[in-house]
Amino acid sequence: MMAPVTPAWIAVDWGTSHLRAWAMSASGTVLAQAGSDRGMGQLDRAGFEPALLALVGDWLTAPTPIIACGMVGSRQGWVEAPYTATPCAPLAAPLVRAPSQDMRLQVHVIPGIKQLQPADVMRGEETQIAGFLAQNKGWDGVVCLPGTHTKWVHVSAGEIVSFQTFMTGELFATLATQTVLRHSVAAEGWDDAAFDTALADASARPEKLAGRLFSLRAEGLLCDLSGAAARARLSGLLIGAELASAKPYWLGQQIAVIGAGALARLYVTALAQHAAPATQVNAEAATLSGLTAAYRQLKG
């Protein structure tokens, strides 16, 4: 039988489609971790407390601070944690307490960040940026956080100066599964050369993107383009178009890419094609580091 886990606090990353939790010691060591698919997207307001208790109830022997980031703080989340406006430090605003029946749950939600002009929003990425900055004091440059909604964030003097969101990940998934391209794009498989060619093409001539997409279908019909090559090419086209559009962010800057392994590597590779070296940062480590920084702020 395993020894019971008795965390000093619990770190929670609660996005649209996932819920992850870590039992933490006072010194910041991970004692245990757990996850479920009960993301914000499938919960109504009353559903958050039971979802969290189902995941971490065994860790709770006393009232326990819980620090949560992500969509859990959105208007449709457990409690709305209003956005802080840029320019601001990633953890500038006070945490927002989420109400709970179970008195062992002392849930504090990290507010997201908004930019008013051009309008943009983030929830969760501010925590990863805080975590990255906690481990890289004084770092200035541009942070790229690839995902469903990729963010490019200009960071200077410990503050988020500006940022822009690209729907690249969601575009890829939607085009590959919900449009006519689903007949030509495989669910798995890859082709490095197809990715590289498409990336270069879309970066150099982004205005051509609208006309490139259907070619995946046409070449599937007429030229036996493989499903794996089509998949890599679609990814290359979309990331290439994003890089072209985000060029004012990354050109001539120090760059850190915070993301899950394979996707972050794609972005680092793509930036290298543009002679823009980027450091790859583990997303989970950045999230945990950011949640830890927020916990320490709370404890003062």
Next chain:
Amino acid sequence: MMAPVTPAWIAVDWGTSHLRAWAMSASGTVLAQAGSDRGMGQLDRAGFEPALLALVGDWLTAPTPIIACGMVGSRQGWVEAPYTATPCAPLAAPLVRAPSQDMRLQVHVIPGIKQLQPADVMRGEETQIAGFLAQNKGWDGVVCLPGTHTKWVHVSAGEIVSFQTFMTGELFATLATQTVLRHSVAAEGWDDAAFDTALADASARPEKLAGRLFSLRAEGLLCDLSGAAARARLSGLLIGAELASAKPYWLGQQIAVIGAGALARLYVTALAQHAAPATQVNAEAATLSGLTAAYRQLKG
């Protein structure tokens, strides 16, 4: 009681999501019309004959020539009518006979057209172009056929010289209903100014498109962007990007836009913003005219 309809032949437009039929006199007058939602997309090979009989069975007193265009001739259709390669006249290849149990059905399918380099395909649009050319002898220029998959087609000396497909219609529908933008884009409503601004922006800076899409969501959250304005702006962004990409087609050319009323008008308006005057052509009239031209070729 209505007099029975006894057509000399039947015109059929059979796409992915629709089936339309017209009972025609020998001289080309429409005697009756009918339609259903039994498009190619929901039928297997054995389903085409029953679907057609259900729609036009009452018109059949004797063996009757039926001329059909569209996805009915695709590999997943009633019979595969192999593509003709460009450059070619829109009705250059012989019609392909579809097999049937019911001897009253004499179904002839119009082959689609392919372009080998860059790879592209069309099925159905060649018939509309043939119809347009039948009514505009000797016309040279560029035909735009907006729809789920918009085609830009260079026509010269009665032939389709080259063409390119843009997934603009499918992109619009997918982004508006299957992505995070569904929370911000209304199912109906419109805002001319929002369309015009987005069109001008995307046409002038198409490389920025990838970063413009999420702004619809962010402005919905932060700036109370209305669902109708978001809908018009999404359309303007996508059509603007298409016009930028298709510029080598339309710049300095005589242009005809063949399409359903509202969508064709949008394209004519958009082209006018670029000082490119375009003639709007009724899509159904062009389809019928093209099917009639194919029928006359068959009869010799």
